[in-house]
Amino acid sequence: MAKYVIKRLLILIPILFLVSIIAFGLVRLMPGNAEVAYLQAAGIPPTEELIETVRKDMGYDRPLLVQYFDWLGKAVRLDFGISYASKKVVSEELFGALQYTAKLAGFSSLIVLAVSIPMGIVSAVKSNKAPDNVNRVVAFVGASMPSFWLGPLLVQLFSLTLGWLPVQGAMSFRHLILPSITMSVLYIATYSRLLRNSLLENISKRFVTYSRARGVSENKIITNHVLRTSMIPVVTTFGINFGHMIAGSTIVEVLFSWPGLGRLIISSIAARDFPMIQGYIVLMAVIFILVNLATDLITVVLDPRMREAL
Amino acid sequence: MKKRRLKAVILGLTSAAVLGVSLAGCGGSGSSDGNQSETTTGSSDSTTSDSGSSQKSDKTLTVAITEDVGTLNPHSYGSPMCVQALIYEGMTRYVNDEVVGGIAESWDISDDGKEYTFHLDKKNVFSDGTPVNADIVKKNFDAVLKYKDEHNWMEMFNVLEKVEVVDDYTVKFYLAEPYDGLLQELSLSRPERIGAEAMFPADGDTKEKIAEPIGSGPWKLSDRVEGQYAVFERNENYHGTVPDFKYLKLIVIPDMNTAANSLKAGEVDMIYDLAGHGTEMTGDTFNELKGSGFVAELSDPVSTNTIALNSADGPTKELEVRQAIAYAIDKESIAQNIYSGMVGTADYLMSKDTTYCNFDDLTVYTHDEEKAKSILDQAGWTMDGDYRKKNGEELKVSFLYEGNNDAIKNLGQALQANLKKVGVNLELVPEDSTVFYESQEKGLFNMIQSETWGMPFDPYSYFSSFRHPSHADYAAQSGISEKAQVDQSVTDMLHATDPKVAEEKSHYILKTLSDESVYVPLVYTQVPYVYNGDVVSNVTFNTTVDVQFEEFKAK
Numbered sequence: 134m135a136k137y138v139i140k141r142l143l144i145l146i147p148i149l150f151l152v153s154i155i156a157f158g159l160v161r162l163m164p165g166n167a168e169v170a171y172l173q174a175a176g177i178p179p180t181e182e183l184i185e186t187v188r189k190d191m192g193y194d195r196p197l198l199v200q201y202f203d204w205l206g207k208a209v210r211l212d213f214g215i216s217y218a219s220k221k222v223v224s225e226e227l228f229g230a231l232q233y234t235a236k237l238a239g240f241s242s243l244i245v246l247a248v249s250i251p252m253g254i255v256s257a258v259k260s261n262k263a264p265d266n267v268n269r270v271v272a273f274v275g276a277s278m279p280s281f282w283l284g285p286l287l288v289q290l291f292s293l294t295l296g297w298l299p300v301q302g303a304m305s306f307r308h309l310i311l312p313s314i315t316m317s318v319l320y321i322a323t324y325s326r327l328l329r330n331s332l333l334e335n336i337s338k339r340f341v342t343y344s345r346a347r348g349v350s351e352n353k354i355i356t357n358h359v360l361r362t363s364m365i366p367v368v369t370t371f372g373i374n375f376g377h378m379i380a381g382s383t384i385v386e387v388l389f390s391w392p393g394l395g396r397l398i399i400s401s402i403a404a405r406d407f408p409m410i411q412g413y414i415v416l417m418a419v420i421f422i423l424v425n426l427a428t429d430l431i432t433v434v435l436d437p438r439m440r441e442a443l
Numbered sequence: 444m445k446k447r448r449l450k451a452v453i454l455g456l457t458s459a460a461v462l463g464v465s466l467a468g469c470g471g472s473g474s475s476d477g478n479q480s481e482t483t484t485g486s487s488d489s490t491t492s493d494s495g496s497s498q499k500s501d502k503t504l505t506v507a508i509t510e511d512v513g514t515l516n517p518h519s520y521g522s523p524m525c526v527q528a529l530i531y532e533g534m535t536r537y538v539n540d541e542v543v544g545g546i547a548e549s550w551d552i553s554d555d556g557k558e559y560t561f562h563l564d565k566k567n568v569f570s571d572g573t574p575v576n577a578d579i580v581k582k583n584f585d586a587v588l589k590y591k592d593e594h595n596w597m598e599m600f601n602v603l604e605k606v607e608v609v610d611d612y613t614v615k616f617y618l619a620e621p622y623d624g625l626l627q628e629l630s631l632s633r634p635e636r637i638g639a640e641a642m643f644p645a646d647g648d649t650k651e652k653i654a655e656p657i658g659s660g661p662w663k664l665s666d667r668v669e670g671q672y673a674v675f676e677r678n679e680n681y682h683g684t685v686p687d688f689k690y691l692k693l694i695v696i697p698d699m700n701t702a703a704n705s706l707k708a709g710e711v712d713m714i715y716d717l718a719g720h721g722t723e724m725t726g727d728t729f730n731e732l733k734g735s736g737f738v739a740e741l742s743d744p745v746s747t748n749t750i751a752l753n754s755a756d757g758p759t760k761e762l763e764v765r766q767a768i769a770y771a772i773d774k775e776s777i778a779q780n781i782y783s784g785m786v787g788t789a790d791y792l793m794s795k796d797t798t799y800c801n802f803d804d805l806t807v808y809t810h811d812e813e814k815a816k817s818i819l820d821q822a823g824w825t826m827d828g829d830y831r832k833k834n835g836e837e838l839k840v841s842f843l844y845e846g847n848n849d850a851i852k853n854l855g856q857a858l859q860a861n862l863k864k865v866g867v868n869l870e871l872v873p874e875d876s877t878v879f880y881e882s883q884e885k886g887l888f889n890m891i892q893s894e895t896w897g898m899p900f901d902p903y904s905y906f907s908s909f910r911h912p913s914h915a916d917y918a919a920q921s922g923i924s925e926k927a928q929v930d931q932s933v934t935d936m937l938h939a940t941d942p943k944v945a946e947e948k949s950h951y952i953l954k955t956l957s958d959e960s961v962y963v964p965l966v967y968t969q970v971p972y973v974y975n976g977d978v979v980s981n982v983t984f985n986t987t988v989d990v991q992f993e994e995f996k997a998k
Binding site for chain 1: 510511513519521593595596652668669670671672694696697700704705708710847874875876877880884911912913
């Protein structure tokens with residue numbers, strides 16, 4: 134197991150190397166040049182002389198390869214430079230915003246698990262009966278609601294009409310509730326159906342019949358045996374989607390003024406804040422890789438047969 | 444509007460302990476003859492200062508802003524302008540179309556207009572209690588002048604050579620050439636506002652960072668969570684109108700719809716859109732909030748939203764095409780339908796209220812489709828299908844705009860419909876901001892969305908930009924035969940010591956540009972602001988850059 138983890142971590146090196154090339158290259162391919170972007174982000178009207186000065190100061194007059202390896206040398210030490218817009222250290226800003234996004238994605242994940250697992254189990258146990266049909270409709274509606282529509286609806290109901298929860302901000306736990314619900318509804322719909330189908334597939338397998346024959350109670354069969362096996366596709370999908378939750382929180386963060394990575398990157402892209410965009414791409418790659426690794430490890434824990442494959 | 448004689452205005456609250464809150468104003472001395480040395484008294488005279496805060500409110504005013512308060516460095520561009528103005532004072536202030544005293548309570552101008560001697564308020568102190576004296580003013584200006592090339596979009600930094608200390612409370616500014624706009628530009632929120640000694644980092648260089656945001660403005664920073672909010676406490680040492688609210692809390696809400704919901708939920712007391720004309724706050728939001736019982740108001744016009752026509756490239760090289768486009772555009776319909784009636788239509792590039800811009804003989808193009816068609820017919824552009832052609836070439840005109848702005852996209856579609864009626868094919872070219880900038884600099888457009896810079900930049904800084912190739916105005920004007928004279932007139936106007944000369948030059952500039960139909964003035968930008976009338980009163984907006992929260996009253 135330890136060997137496997139080390140192997141996976143070592144694979145990170147070539148992947149991140151590729152990501153670094155993409156991050157550096159993509160930003161250079163963006164329309165507009167970095168010198169103008171730097172001046173605009175600083176609020177200074179660019180003139181030919183200033184553009185030339187910035188080009189020299191920032192080292193943009195050097196060959197591209199030299200620039201890349203210079204940037205890479207610093208990036209491996211988590212030094213992505215200084216933000217053009219805020220004049221702050223990029224890594225500090227990114228990790229500061231990541232805390233908020235992780236909080237949002239983490240709490241959303243808890244809601245997703247807390248709601249979709251019971252929904253999936255009930256749907257499977259009462260397959261094609263009233264509870265399953267109700268869950269199907271709920272899942273259909275949930276999957277059809279984009280967050281930019283659901284968010285304002287929730288605000289209208291819980292903030293403006295009932296006055297229970299704040300409209301925006303990130304100052305307390307109460308501020309976390311509406312954005313988390315907005316973010317989780319789509320995933321609840323997906324996972325509850327995924328789990329239902331997986332449970333139904335496993336519930337008809339022989340080990341279930343044998344367990345029943347041994348007189349094991351139906352509850353125990355479902356929770357100890359069937360659910361554990363059925364969670365594997367859910368965990369795998371969840372692993373992939375957790376990365377998406379972090380990377381795709383932009384709309385929710387803007388809607389609820391949540392100061393996370395999504396809001397940061399939107400303003401950074403608008404300001405052509407190249408150091409921030411590059412740092413963000415690398416950070417996202419690391420998060421995706423680590424979450425995938427964690428997912429694989431959880432899958433191994435859930436399914437002992439996987440250990441043999443390691 | 445401001446004339447050459449800078450009438451002093453006193454805005455301080457007087458006798459607050461006995462009489463309550465009142466505004467007082469009085470005229471000051473000043474010569475109307477620009478060739479004479481003049482002394483002007485500003486509003487920050489200590490005798491007019493608020494006599495204390497014993498009757499002030501202990502309430503908090505909570506306001507939504509669209510971006511974080513930023514670096515709070517008065518010598519850089521890393522914060523919203525209105526935020527910098529909370530903490531730091533400039534040498535002068537621009538209030539109700541007047542330049543009045545800021546840190547300087549009065550000033551003398553030498554006969555040749557090249558030396559400005561500023562007299563500081565001896566009782567003025569920074570929020571940390573240190574004196575606002577000549578040494579610290581010089582230290583601030585030295586720090587800014589070190590990087591003056593970065594600020595040369597302001598004419599002030601092209602002419603200001605040095606700042607010298609005369610005595611403890613007197614500083615002298617030495618100019619290479621006379622510059623009539625100096626006092627107005629000294630009122631800007633950046634990069635020349637004055638911070639305390641404690642603001643300077645150890646190396647004294649404020650280009651990248653400051654140590655602490657300490658100024659002598661009406662507010663001081665009290666608490667801050669980056670990306671979320673900043674709380675400012677009133678500066679009891681402020682020598683102008685001490686704010687009525689004890690705290691000003693600025694909450695970062697990038698989305699205007701969210702800000703509107705926050706207002707409805709009582710989380711904020713006020714929202715506004717300094718960019719105006721539907722950039723952030725749409726007419727729907729404004730009207731809905733108005734209907735919900737909030738006070739929704741529009742400022743007086745603060746700038747002009749225009750379309751600049753490229754006189755150097757494409758079909759718009761022809762004067763007749765530019766004139767026809769100007770006649771074909773239905774401004775009234777645009778004001779009503781695109782901007783939901785939140786703006787007034789504009790006849791002139793510069794509002795008549797602007798200094799040296801009140802002229803009656805400028806060419807005005809009022810909506811007249813038949814006239815537009817007739818001009819194009821006479822110019823040889825004949826209808827061929829939906830659009831006109833000349834020498835086999837279709838009358839196709841490009842409209843460059845920033846693609847992330849929905850209001851301008853809607854404007855483009857309205858213009859497209861207007862121009863189609865007279866046989867002009869308008870091609871919409873949305874670009875991101877960097878490409879938009881580069882294209883405007885290189886003149887890669889036929890029509891471009893443009894805007895005057897607004898108060899207090901107009902007319903000086905805006906006219907000054909006409910001469911620099913980095914601005915769309917330069918590219919748009921570059922094809923007219925009088926371009927060299929226009930540029931020279933701008934220079935002459937900026938450096939004129941006689942107001943009559945300045946006015947004459949300004950007239951030439953505006954008359955030429957209107958005759959040549961380089962701009963189609965569309966609407967005057969007005970700042971929409973909405974607030975809870977149960978919490979705050981006496982709310983006014985004068986400029987696109989500054990909000991005078993210190994004048995707001997708690998209820």
